[in-house]
Amino acid sequence: MSSSALLDASAAKPSEGGASYSLGNRLMRVFWKFTWLILASWTPPPLHRYRVAILRMFGADIDWTAHVYSNVKIWLPSNLVMEPHACLGPGVNCYCMARIRLRRGAIISQGTTLCAATHDIRDPDFQLVAKPIQVGEGAWVAAEAFVGPGVSIGDRAVIGARSVLCRDAEEEGVYVGNPATLIKKRGGSNCK
Template identity: 55%
Template sequence: MTEPILLHGSKGSMPRDGGPSFSLRNRVVRLVWGITWLVFASWTPRPLCPWRRFLLRSFGASLGPGADVRGSARVWLPSNLVMGAGAVIGPNVNCYNQALITIEERALISQGAHLCSGTHDIEDEHFQLVAVPIRIGAHAWIAAEAFVGPGAVVGAGAVVGARAVAFGHLEPWAVFVGNPAKRIRDRGWRPRSLD
């Protein structure tokens, strides 16, 4: 399991009191990134995915060949995004990647899904932000409006059903539904390369 990252922001800042959890540099990069995506990418149609890949890579994302992030998706910080070949982040997905989010080869994140790698330490009087990486395995599918929380590891080929809420480790090649997501069956399909 990946260790959580406790984020304190600038010296003496306390999120509970309105203080920032991230450095000034981080906040400026995110501001420039947000404006760049809004002006140059958010309106672009699907065929302009090479342009969106260029913008994401310019801000530090690691994207495999054919990876696509749709224009209406939101990526919090491109340098915390790794996508394998053919992986897709669909329309209106919120990729809230305060810690690294890795989406492996040919994984699909469907419309309206929320990938959230940050939370708060509810036992800390200062309510500090804690960020924990997320990994989504090859050929996995995160269905419409599902939520994948901090530290989740979605196994290769796993399916997280529509509006499901996933935390922890989800086994490969299984189907999960509900809140919290529970395994309901195996997934029968496998890519031919795995036969």
């Protein structure tokens, strides 16, 4: 998605109900949601390649071995990158207003939210700020976790169920809680 699709909040006034994105972007997303609803949302779990094909038609950069479940929510496929064997589990909300990259073998478990945008709360016009998310190779984001804008998760890191991660997670780190805190390394050594 081009950065020109993001509107200037001082003109668009999103805090007063105005749009944050251009009309073309909004129309594309309506077409995308309708297409996913009709062609993919009802499909059984084993049809990953079929769903990958649909995502690729809408600009997603996804390896054919990736797993995408039928009831995921993907804001804009052209902002999604999934390397081999990466997985978006059931009910994941992939709010990819900026690029979201899942490296090889990254697993995003059911009910998780990957949120690649926020608003600048210091700006009186409430400007939208989109920041990319990267999930490292072999990393696991467990059920119902939240990963915020601009976060980079290191290779083989684990983000515990229902954790809220708003800062980068180091390689092999195990994080739990709200806010998510490093409690140990995946190999077993405690961090306290």
